[in-house]
Amino acid sequence: MGQTAILEDVDGAQLARSRSRARRLRILLVAFIIGAWFVGYRCCHGSTSQNTVCPQTEALVPTQNHELWSNISALVSTDSFEKHAAELLGGAVRVRGETFDSMGPVGEDPRWEVHTKFHEYLAEAFPQIHKALKLETVNTYGLLYTWQGSDTSLKPLLMMAHLDTVPVNPDTMDSWTHPPWSGYFDGTSVWGRGSSDDKSGLIGTLTAIELLLQGEFQPPRTVVLSFGFDEEAGGVQGAGHIAPVLLDRYGTDSFAAIIDEGGGFSEEYGTIFASPGVAEKGSMNVDLEVTAPGGHSSIPPSHTSIGMLAAAIVHLEDRPFNVHLDRKSTIYARLQCAAQHGKAMDRTLRRKIRKSLKSDKKLRELESFLFADSVEKSLAGTTQAIDLINGGVKSNALPEQARAVINHRIDSMSSSIIVKERDTTLLKEIAHRFNLSYTAFGDEITEGGVPSAGTISISSPLVLEPAPVSPIVMDKTTPYGVLSGSIRATYDARRSQNHLSGDIFVTPGMPTGNTDTRYYWSLTNHIFRYTHHNLGSSSNPLGGGVHTVNEHIEIAAFVEMIRFYVTFILNMQESLDV
Ligand SMILES: *[C@@H]1O[C@H](CO)[C@@H](O)[C@H](O)[C@H]1NC(C)=O
Numbered sequence: 001m002g003q004t005a006i007l008e009d010v011d012g013a014q015l016a017r018s019r020s021r022a023r024r025l026r027i028l029l030v031a032f033i034i035g036a037w038f039v040g041y042r043c044c045h046g047s048t049s050q051n052t053v054c055p056q057t058e059a060l061v062p063t064q065n066h067e068l069w070s071n072i073s074a075l076v077s078t079d080s081f082e083k084h085a086a087e088l089l090g091g092a093v094r095v096r097g098e099t100f101d102s103m104g105p106v107g108e109d110p111r112w113e114v115h116t117k118f119h120e121y122l123a124e125a126f127p128q129i130h131k132a133l134k135l136e137t138v139n140t141y142g143l144l145y146t147w148q149g150s151d152t153s154l155k156p157l158l159m160m161a162h163l164d165t166v167p168v169n170p171d172t173m174d175s176w177t178h179p180p181w182s183g184y185f186d187g188t189s190v191w192g193r194g195s196s197d198d199k200s201g202l203i204g205t206l207t208a209i210e211l212l213l214q215g216e217f218q219p220p221r222t223v224v225l226s227f228g229f230d231e232e233a234g235g236v237q238g239a240g241h242i243a244p245v246l247l248d249r250y251g252t253d254s255f256a257a258i259i260d261e262g263g264g265f266s267e268e269y270g271t272i273f274a275s276p277g278v279a280e281k282g283s284m285n286v287d288l289e290v291t292a293p294g295g296h297s298s299i300p301p302s303h304t305s306i307g308m309l310a311a312a313i314v315h316l317e318d319r320p321f322n323v324h325l326d327r328k329s330t331i332y333a334r335l336q337c338a339a340q341h342g343k344a345m346d347r348t349l350r351r352k353i354r355k356s357l358k359s360d361k362k363l364r365e366l367e368s369f370l371f372a373d374s375v376e377k378s379l380a381g382t383t384q385a386i387d388l389i390n391g392g393v394k395s396n397a398l399p400e401q402a403r404a405v406i407n408h409r410i411d412s413m414s415s416s417i418i419v420k421e422r423d424t425t426l427l428k429e430i431a432h433r434f435n436l437s438y439t440a441f442g443d444e445i446t447e448g449g450v451p452s453a454g455t456i457s458i459s460s461p462l463v464l465e466p467a468p469v470s471p472i473v474m475d476k477t478t479p480y481g482v483l484s485g486s487i488r489a490t491y492d493a494r495r496s497q498n499h500l501s502g503d504i505f506v507t508p509g510m511p512t513g514n515t516d517t518r519y520y521w522s523l524t525n526h527i528f529r530y531t532h533h534n535l536g537s538s539s540n541p542l543g544g545g546v547h548t549v550n551e552h553i554e555i556a557a558f559v560e561m562i563r564f565y566v567t568f569i570l571n572m573q574e575s576l577d578v
């Protein structure tokens, strides 16, 4: 294009000179094309979709089951189906199933028992599923459905969701437009706790399978459904119990893919991007404790245990984690996708992102630009937050002990070992400054402490390592490729029905929270945290009230989720290489 512009701009006097210039440019251009072809051929021969930045698969529409897919796709767009879907979801919302933070084990704490009602509801709402699939309960309330496939050489597909919801804060009851357990359908949205997180995923998955069964579909590939009931409290009782059953039955690396709740699609830089979560940060709470001799407050030492704890906290906060933008990170892959496909991205930013592929200097520039936004910086690396503190019992007594809890979110490319080393090293200086004897994660660190001065210790009872990153090779024979193609086909189907324009692009994402998939890492490398729901745009978020008041979901969005599940299940059935 640049060459044409030069030719058009010349006047007669310069014609001769510009002709020879044009010829030189033409030769250069031909040489460039041959060179590019050669490089492209050598680097990516056999997988042509890999030779661009942020490659995309085409929409993947089921072929062997095309008629069934079209029938279902047409059916779910009807008004009567929307009403039916709203009824199914509303009914699920009406079964109140909150998970509280401090619940006792199953069998002891009666609050779990609500899920029996939920089981009854599901049996009633999905008769075909309860006829055709094998159902087992695990730890009483966890549900494990098996839709046995005819071809046992194919690895099964695992689809997850959770039965429980976060609680409704009783103080907010008056702020709900429709009561939180009404499941009320106002013609546009279904309202109530769980309507989005995650009863839409649960009921969406079951509705999709019920539709496939009504169409007399028989799967070659086994589909397993795993529904925990305490995801909102870490999933120990539900997914934590189901995982060993699956591992025992199928073995490690035995599933083709896992799909669970997670990122949806939204508008960024003028383009719609879907972001399946392919990574999850780790997390770790560090207990920091300082002890010192007690005594009367009228004859204090210069530093009490509280003062020394405060010094330790300040010391940590003054030395935040070094965060760098890494070319291998999910965030960086997202940036490349945004630069490649984001229509409205600012030109300077686009250029920075592109140049950073090769130039380290540009990479650092991009990093400082990006990390000016503290949210981006937090997402890109390991973080620390002092979230709890206590110490002292009386205003005239020296505190014998003071405690704080540091919550770390561990970057995908880091590990708890690296974080422990960093904390251990930093607090050595505090131990030294106050002559404290120092224990870190079970190891005696400072022997030079003066016993009478006191102690400092850090420990971490619970560690969740960062999840393994799912491969993001974009090809119709990879799980990520099938997922991407299904997302695009689902979006296209709606677009053509509603006469919309625009395209959807798939970019790897990393949801900020953790899901029940944390228990399932050994079952497959291909774990996707994705709910096909519209999250709006950064300038106009839809605000579906997840975890807060007025949780709701638009029925059109819910129906799209069902369409997606149908498409994904059929595509996974037809993709025999996956
Ligand atoms: C699709 O719908 C048509 C019309 O109702 C029906 O005749 C056909 O059997 C259906 N096909 C499948 C595979 O469900």
Ligand SMILES: *[C@@H]1O[C@H](CO)[C@@H](O)[C@H](O)[C@H]1NC(C)=O
Residues within 6 Å of the ligand: 433, 434, 435, 450, 453
């Ligand atoms: C630490 O101990 C050394 C040696 O016992 C002493 O000289 C120093 O004053 C102590 N420092 C503090 C802060 O207590």
Ligand SMILES: [Zn+2]
Residues within 6 Å of the ligand: 162, 197, 198, 231, 261
């Ligand atoms: Zn959830």
